[in-house]
Amino acid sequence: EAQVTQNPRYLITVTGKKLTVTCSQNMNHEYMSWYRQDPGLGLRQIYYSMNVEVTDKGDVPEGYKVSRKEKRNFPLILESPSPNQTSLYFCASSFESPRVLPIQETQYFGPGTRLLVL
Amino acid sequence: GENVEQHPSTLSVQEGDSAVIKCTYSDSASNYFPWYKQELGKGPQLIIDIRSNVGEKKDQRIAVTLNKTAKHFSLHITETQPEDSAVYFCAVPTAGSARQLTFGSGTQLTVLP
Numbered sequence: 318e319a320q321v322t323q324n325p326r327y328l329i330t331v332t333g334k335k336l337t338v339t340c341s342q343n344m345n346h347e348y349m350s351w352y353r354q355d356p357g358l359g360l361r362q363i364y365y366s367m368n369v370e371v372t373d374k375g376d377v378p379e380g381y382k383v384s385r386k387e388k389r390n391f392p393l394i395l396e397s398p399s400p401n402q403t404s405l406y407f408c409a410s411s412f413e414s415p416r417v418l419p420i421q422e423t424q425y426f427g428p429g430t431r432l433l434v435l
Numbered sequence: 436g437e438n439v440e441q442h443p444s445t446l447s448v449q450e451g452d453s454a455v456i457k458c459t460y461s462d463s464a465s466n467y468f469p470w471y472k473q474e475l476g477k478g479p480q481l482i483i484d485i486r487s488n489v490g491e492k493k494d495q496r497i498a499v500t501l502n503k504t505a506k507h508f509s510l511h512i513t514e515t516q517p518e519d520s521a522v523y524f525c526a527v528p529t530a531g532s533a534r535q536l537t538f539g540s541g542t543q544l545t546v547l548p
Binding site for chain 2: 321350352357358359360361362365375376407409423424426427428429
């Protein structure tokens with residue numbers, strides 16, 4: 318089954334304790350992305366990756382890191398979590414269209430990770 | 436950057452009635468307009484999209500209309516059913532990017548039986 322998986326689904330942690338949220342897709346997608354969802358603010362992009370070893374900042378990258386060592390995995394790292402990073406996090410992936418005529422492709426979202434930072 | 440406004444933030448309709456959600460955007464170069472549905476406890480899922488070369492697209496009970504001159508597009512759901520209850524997000528390509536999407540703030544649709 319084609320899917321995007323995230324782990325853990327729920328996490329409670331304390332300020333300053335490093336954590337990693339994993340994301341994996343089995344669709345051979347080049348493009349992967351992390352979003353956070355907060356009430357009244359919709360989905361805001363944190364980081365994205367166009368392919369292996371290629372990552373870039375989204376709209377709200379502060380306090381987060383990512384890596385893309387393999388095509389299927391795109392972990393989100395919080396080196397020193399703070400309470401304002403309490404949120405619902407989604408990973409997404411999509412095909413990368415040809416560079417000559419790039420078009421938007423459907424993004425497939427994972428089930429979400431609910432994070433509470435105390 | 437791109438500015439996307441979505442209205443209303445909440446919408447309640449009686450089962451069988453129609454629901455309309457509207458989004459406005461700022462970048463006139465935008466050419467792709469998807470709508471995502473997020474059911475409780477799940478990630479958003481694409482339900483319909485439209486590209487700028489057409490003004491309307493329909494898929495069974497859902498349709499999207501686009502007015503490029505006025506820079507707005509709308510999601511129309513007819514004959515609503517309880518399973519249509521969810522949060523709906525519009526999105527547009529982030530200005531200057533061929534891949535990123537800027538999402539609206541979401542609409543909580545409740546279909547009352």
